Amino acid sequence: MTKETDESIMVPAAVIKRLPKYHRYLEELLNEGREKISSQQLGEIVGVSAPQLRQDLNYFGNFGQQGYGYNVKKLYNSLAEVMGIQQKSNMVLVGVGNIGQALVNSRDFEKRGFYLSAIFDTNPKLIGLEINGLVVKDVVELKDYIAENDINIGVITVPASSAQEVANQMIKAGIKGIWNFSPVDLKTPPNIQVENEHLTEGLLRLSFKVKEE
Amino acid sequence: MTKETDESIMVPAAVIKRLPKYHRYLEELLNEGREKISSQQLGEIVGVSAPQLRQDLNYFGNFGQQGYGYNVKKLYNSLAEVMGIQQKSNMVLVGVGNIGQALVNSRDFEKRGFYLSAIFDTNPKLIGLEINGLVVKDVVELKDYIAENDINIGVITVPASSAQEVANQMIKAGIKGIWNFSPVDLKTPPNIQVENEHLTEGLLRLSFKVKEE
Numbered sequence: 001m002t003k004e005t006d007e008s009i010m011v012p013a014a015v016i017k018r019l020p021k022y023h024r025y026l027e028e029l030l031n032e033g034r035e036k037i038s039s040q041q042l043g044e045i046v047g048v049s050a051p052q053l054r055q056d057l058n059y060f061g062n063f064g065q066q067g068y069g070y071n072v073k074k075l076y077n078s079l080a081e082v083m084g085i086q087q088k089s090n091m092v093l094v095g096v097g098n099i100g101q102a103l104v105n106s107r108d109f110e111k112r113g114f115y116l117s118a119i120f121d122t123n124p125k126l127i128g129l130e131i132n133g134l135v136v137k138d139v140v141e142l143k144d145y146i147a148e149n150d151i152n153i154g155v156i157t158v159p160a161s162s163a164q165e166v167a168n169q170m171i172k173a174g175i176k177g178i179w180n181f182s183p184v185d186l187k188t189p190p191n192i193q194v195e196n197e198h199l200t201e202g203l204l205r206l207s208f209k210v211k212e213e
Numbered sequence: 214m215t216k217e218t219d220e221s222i223m224v225p226a227a228v229i230k231r232l233p234k235y236h237r238y239l240e241e242l243l244n245e246g247r248e249k250i251s252s253q254q255l256g257e258i259v260g261v262s263a264p265q266l267r268q269d270l271n272y273f274g275n276f277g278q279q280g281y282g283y284n285v286k287k288l289y290n291s292l293a294e295v296m297g298i299q300q301k302s303n304m305v306l307v308g309v310g311n312i313g314q315a316l317v318n319s320r321d322f323e324k325r326g327f328y329l330s331a332i333f334d335t336n337p338k339l340i341g342l343e344i345n346g347l348v349v350k351d352v353v354e355l356k357d358y359i360a361e362n363d364i365n366i367g368v369i370t371v372p373a374s375s376a377q378e379v380a381n382q383m384i385k386a387g388i389k390g391i392w393n394f395s396p397v398d399l400k401t402p403p404n405i406q407v408e409n410e411h412l413t414e415g416l417l418r419l420s421f422k423v424k425e426e
Contacts, residue, residue, distance in 0.1 A: 016421055020414035024396060047398060083417055084424030102315035108396075109413050114420070152423060153416075177423035179416055183237060183321075185260065191426055195419035199410060200322050201233035203366075203392055204296055206408035207327070208229055210365060210390035211297030213404055 015056045019083055021046055022056075026076040038069035085113045090151045091179075094166045095158035096121040096129075096136050099181050099199075103155065104131045114153070118145055122162075139166070146173035153177045160184045228269045232296055234259055235269075239289040251282035298326045303364050304392075307379045308371035309334040309342075309349050312394050312412075316368065317344045327366070331358055335375075352379075359386035366390045373397045 025046050029037060043053040057063050060082045063075050093100055096119055104119055120139045121127060129136050137145070146154070154170035156163050156178060163182035170178060177193040180186055183201075186194055238259050242250060256266040270276050273295045276288050306313055309332055317332055333352040334340060342349045350358070359367070367383035369376050369391060376395035383391060390406040393399055396414075399407055 011425075016418055019421065020411070020417035021398075023417065024414070083421045085417065085420055089420060098315040098319040102311040106311040109416050112413060112417065114416055153419065176426065177419045179419055185234075193419055193422040193426060195415045195422070197410070197412060197415050198233070200325060201237070202408045202410050203322050203327055204233035204236065204298065204325065205229055206366065206390045206392055206406055207297045207302060208232065208295070209406040209408070212224075213389065213406060 011059050015059055018046075018048065018056060019079060022053075023076065023079045023083065026072055026079065029072050030076055034072050036069050036071055042070060080113075087113070089114045089153055090117045090149065091115065091153040091155055092118050092120065092142070092146060092151050092170075092175075093155040093157060094120045094139060094142065094170075095156060095182075096123075096126050096131065097157060097159075100155075100157035101131060103157065104134060107132065116155075117149055117151060120145075142166075143169050143173040146170065146175055151175060153179060155179045155181070156186075157181045224272050228272055231259075231261065231269060232292060235266075236289065236292045236296065239285055239292065242285050243289055247285050249282050249284055255283060293326075300326070302327045302366055303330045303362065304328065304366040304368055305331050305333065305355070305359060305364050305383075305388075306368040306370060307333045307352060307355060307383075308369060308395075309336075309339050309344065310370060310372075313368075313370035314344060316370065317347060320345070329368075330362060330364060333358075355379075356382050356386040359383065359388055364388060366392060368392045368394070369399075370394045 025042070039050040039053050043050040046053065048056070061078065063070055063078055091114055093103060093116055096104065100119070104116065107116065116134060118137055119131065119134050120137050120142050122139045126136045127138050145151075152175070154175045154177070156166050158166055160182050163180065163184045164186060167178055167180070167186045167188060171188060171192055175192075177195070178186065178188065179195050179197070181197045181199070183198050185196070188194055238255070252263040252266050256263040259266065261269070274291065276283055276291055304327055306316060306329055309317065313332070317329065320329065329347060331350055332344065332347050333350050333355050335352045339349045340351050358364075365388070367388045367390070369379050371379055373395050376393065376397045377399055380391055380393070380399045380401060384401060384405055388405075390408070391399065391401065392408050392410070394410045394412070396411050398409070401407055
């Protein structure tokens with residue numbers, strides 16, 4: 001029932017933002033052995049109205065069946081495809097500090113098809129160390145490594161002062177997406193996608209909301 | 214020139230979202246020794262239009278002076294006050310795994326007035342360990358600790374399966390805000406503020422945008 005994916009389709013940012021959440025809840029339902037679910041029920045779980053849910057999913061194809069609801073597994077797989085996580089993504093990470101090490105150690109994202117291929121740092125004390133099965137490489141090797149391997153995404157966990165330089169090198173080497181944990185807004189060409197995780201900004205927003213309450 | 218803070222003022226979420234960014238750029242300008250800046254210039258740096266910037270800041274008071282622009286230090290301090298970061302905030306953290314340890318070790322947020330008072334875990338191998346000057350406490354002490362100390366914010370870095378239980382305990386003990394790193398949407402009463410850092414969702418959004426490009 002899925003309609004052909006229309007490459008020219010425009011999807012609102014608010015919808016894109018909700019997709020990972022739908023995907024996460026569907027995974028939980030799958031793990032619980034659930035086979036089908038109504039838009040009403042799924043909406044309740046996720047916290048959006050049923051019409052909103054149907055409208056969101058309609059951007060990507062006609063997933064539901066009238067009077068039956070959604071097939072959990074089919075919807076899960078379709079969303080994964082829409083989000084580009086059925087094909088495996090290879091990533092490099094630069095900056096093996098606190099947050100970098102936490103990401104290398106946890107690798108929660110591997111369950112979703114994102115693999116860390118290599119990790120880099122400038123610190124001679126870290127280069128050569130093995131962290132959770134990956135040996136820290138010298139950042140001078142970054143560009144060649146990206147160019148010679150099939151790397152889609154670069155993770156930046158360096159201090160603010162060197163984040164732009166690392167981003168520049170990644171982009172020159174052909175990376176298409178940057179997952180940025182440095183507290184700077186990177187300057188990048190329009191064809192490069194950036195997702196920022198500015199953690200302290202989240203804390204500041206929280207503090208503001210607590211104060212308002 | 215700042216008008217009295219009106220406690221009943223409604224501020225759009227989009228504006229709240231931009232405040233930490235304004236604050237961060239103003240800090241950089243302060244560090245560079247900059248004394249004043251026009252709304253035009255500040256807007257350019259931050260990436261919003263000058264009218265947008267003036268409109269955003271007007272929610273909180275008349276910061277600028279016609280024909281002069283903003284006094285960097287005054288604006289920085291006013292924003293800090295608005296965001297509730299002039300008063301010190303004390304936090305507890307529960308879950309000393311990968312991300313938890315990274316937060317305890319980096320403590321970037323201390324520069325902004327957020328202090329970790331205590332850290333907790335359920336794992337007997339971790340309880341009693343010292344991490345960056347803080348000794349890991351048993352989570353059974355959590356409620357009493359929060360009740361007996363002046364704690365505003367709880368940081369949750371436990372696995373998804375125990376996040377709601379930790380949140381419940383924090384709320385019962387009187388915490389007003391939760392900074393949640395667990396990949397679950399916590400169920401909380403309306404007077405409790407939650408800021409989610411669902412890291413893998415950011416990566417999924419990035420993957421989707423890269424695929425769309």
